[in-house]
Amino acid sequence: MSEDLRSTADAVLARLVGDASGSARLREDQWRAVEALVAHHRRALVVQRTGWGKSAVYFVATALLRERGSGPTVIVSPLLALMRNQVEAAARAGIHARTINSANPEDWQEIQAEVAEGSVDVLLVSPERLNNPDFRDQVLPKLASATGLLVVDEAHCISDWGHDFRPDYRRLRTMLADLPPGVPVLATTATANARVTADVAEQLGTGATSDALVLRGPLDRESLSLGVVELPDAAHRLAWLAEHLDTLPGSGIVYTLTVAAAEEVTAFLRGAGHTVASYTGKTENADRQQAEEDLLANRVKALVATSALGMGFDKPDLGFVVHLGSPSSPIAYYQQVGRAGRGVEHAEVLLLPGREDEVIWRYFASLAFPPQEQVRLTLDTLAAAERPLSLPALEPLVELRRSRLETMLKVLDVDGAVRRVKGGWVSTGRPWTYDTERYAWVAKQREAEQGAMREYARTEGCRMEFLRRQLDDPEAAPCGRCDNCAGPRFGTEVTPAALSAASGELGRAGVDVEPRKMWPTGLAAAGLALKGRIPADEQGAPGRALGRLSDIGWGNRLRPMLGAQSADGPVPEEVARAVVSVLADWAKGSQGWAPGSPGAQPRPVGVVAVPSGTRPRLISSLAERIAEVGRLPLLGSLAYAPGAEAELRGRSNSAQRVKALEGALVLPAELGGALARSEGPVLLVDDYTETGWTLAMATRLLRKAGAQGVLPLVLAVQA
Known part of the structure; x- marks a missing residue:
């Protein structure tokens, strides 16, 4: 039975990766995950490096489960870029995938009908859908009862210890509770240290008490050559980038910390004759998709992007990732540089830290979970209201900006203190305790991560080993490839002409x-x-x-x-x-x-x-x-x-x-x-x-x- 299942699984993998010879084989841990999901209907948590093949696990498992009469696989996925890539990948294996997200509301009714009639193999859902009142109350219960496999992609988003916490993901608790007995669950991530892994396992109900299979592999990326280029100021960094961009392999990503910087850098590089495009949270959806397609087709040398281009963007031959400014977390940094070198033997990863970095870190840190008095005021206001209050109606009554207010309400919703309904938010009347100790500890962890990024830039040891230790990789060891192991590959010199042009742009x-x-x-x-x-x-x-x-x-x-x-x-x-x-x-x-x-x-x-x-x-x-x-x-x-x-x-x-x-x-x-x-x-x-x-x-x-x-x-x- 096991050998037959393995043979069938490898055949699905061959179709997925386009291997006409049929020689493709699942890695041992990929097979262990597939076997646990399909043969034993277990829950599994897979923490493996970017490019390891986590999506192959759930697509192969989907094909096998569908052959056995199981319902559709539901994948909770955080980014539209990831969803587009996943739909295309599924089609290669003969798997019919559809998505429900904010970009295609006109298709929702048709997709739900297809799911009901059984013609959809995979349904990709954004986490925000999980707490949309109509979807939560009308669609989610039916979906949960029919699901053959639940997949939580980028599962570190569940944990507020992680670098990209998203409270909407906590809604998965409800869906997990509603799953019929024996429905397998797979959670995947590439960027979780030991604390985040334990937290995700607990929140997904995949802890030791549920007999979960936890597969955690080494996080080395043999294709990546990491380096740091220390330059005196922003003008030198911009000039250095303009002079070195064409020497970097293939096409890639230049990350900045803010939207303004991305637009500034894009304008300068275009003026210097480089073919680049900007990609930020303010970029229109159609322009984002066009930018992604241009990078995938190597029509641009680079996308100059904020963290809006992150998880899920899949370009196997991405040749470089340059950071103009340091992210505040080594885990976030590992996740972003992991976009490079997935299908090539060598990719350059360079960090150009700036003196403005820490000011930007402090600004984003100020947007953390609000103080207790602001949370209490919000709860009291909702409790006193005679009807649901929308965000615009609630905002004038509390001292919180709308985006921060919405995030806070989502956390309170998961905690059971409030509930989103048609027309807005209501108080449930359930008691709620402000977890001062936890929020303070999370803030302390953020400060420790910032300290680690300062140390990463200064370390004389192996940079890949440093990042792997930050992710609690027990197999962390010197890579032999980074600038500290093998010697710097790039100097710090810039020509007077380039420096003058950069100074003029910044001035x-x-x-x-x-x-x-x-x-x-x-x-x-x-x-x-x-x-x-x-x-x-x-x-x-x-x-x-x-x-x-x-x-x-x-x-x-x-x-x-x-x-x-x-x-x-x-x-x-x-x-x-x-x-x-x-x-x-x-x-x-x-x-x-x-x-x-x-x-x-x-x-x-x-x-x-x-x-x-x-x-x-x-x-x-x-x-x-x-x-x-x-x-x-x-x-x-x-x-x-x-x-x-x-x-x-x-x-x-x-x-x-x-x-x-x-x-x-x-x-x-x-x-x-x-x-x-x-x-x-x-x-x-x-x-x-x-x-x-x-x-x-x-x-x-x-x-x-x-x-x-x-x-x-x-x-x-x-x-």
Whole structure:
């Protein structure tokens, strides 16, 4: 029986990999997993390196189980890129696969009908679907009762100890509980240390008490040659990349830490003659798919990407991965570099760390699970509500941004304290305890991971061995290939011409600042009678900023000046000159104020400052310098009502910030008189903008006082 099953399994593998000779054979651990799932209907947790062939296990098992009359395999998969690849791979083995995700809602009804009639072998589902009320209540129970095999791909996402925790994955508990007895379950990941492996096993019910098969293999990647190139600043890193990109093998990925940096690097490399494309969380789905296809077909040398291009992207001949900036976790780093070298003998993996890395780490760390008082306020608000509250309705009542609020609610949903229903969220009334110790320990683990990435960049030992030890690989040993084992393969030299071009690109000043045009939803719940579109005569014009805090050009110069602990002082001369250049370009642009330019604004007739309790000298000196260079009168500054500024601190949620700003900003009589006499727009000057609501509310106040237009100008955009 076992030999027959093995023979059939190998035949399916041959079809899957396109081996016409039929000589393909499952690896021993692949076969052990398939046998456990098909012959013994066990649960298995497979932790194996990228490229090992985890997908072969579930596709081969699916084919064998379907031959024996089992229902369809359900694969919970986190990324659309992964789903597209999996559908194509399944077709090669004669397996009919369909997907249900946010990109194809128009197909859901047809797909569900196909599943019901038995023509679908594999259904790929995004984790977010698991807690969609209609899917959870109408589709999931039927699916669970008919499933022949449940697969949890990228299973480290289940654990908040992991590098890519996704609370939607916790919904799998419900599906596992509803599976009929004897339905096999397979969980797979390439990036789980011992703690994450244990946590995933416990949460999936695949711990020792359930007689699970745990297959954990060595994590070496023999094709990867790891290295670190230490360069003095962002301009040197950009110049180095431009000069070395064509020397890297094949096509690959250049990772950045932020969307702004990805766009910045893409623009520079294109200007230097390289064929590259940007791939971030802000890239439209159609453009993402096109970028993936271009990389797969080697029509581009590289995708310049954020972590949005990560798990599941499968290009066996990917020749290199370069990181312009260090991820905050060695586990996340291992996962991203694992995209390279899956089907080639040699791939280059290079890290170019930057001084801005730790600032970006701290920013993302600030988005962790909220403090207890914010969670309690949310629970109390839902408990007091007479109907379900949607995210837009709940947001004005709690001090959390929508994305962070949604993530928190998903965790509370899994914990049983709230439930998502049609129309929004409701309290279940079940008792809930804030796990202070666990959240503090997770934060501590994050800090330890950041320390490990600092050490990775500095280590004189084997880099692959270092990463494998971070993943608790008991077989970790020197690789003989990395720059520390075999010697550096790349120098740090850049030509003066390349450095000059990179410095010019990073020194280019000017970013658009779009004005707010719509009020946040739900302001009525916060006691404000504001809704819909902001009246045109209360809006500002499109504004300008010197740069983004998240980019690697001006961001690196502005962050030290605008940080929470930064000392106040006059605007530095370099910054003042750059602001003047932004003003000059703005005046000459098609939306500027040069006479006769199409769509031009009238020239500003004065300068107004936004008040600040933390950086008054910076803002006042900036306003003075602009007035002096532009030969404009300094009309004055708005002010805060007594005690109002303290109320504004921490109000990052749009609705809460608008509520706090209403009545907080006041117009001094002298400034009001100057505005009443003005016959044109004014420049409104502030240090930086994050939500845009301080500028919007200040603009509204100035327009109501008689300003004929407002042109916002800030040093930085937080984006």
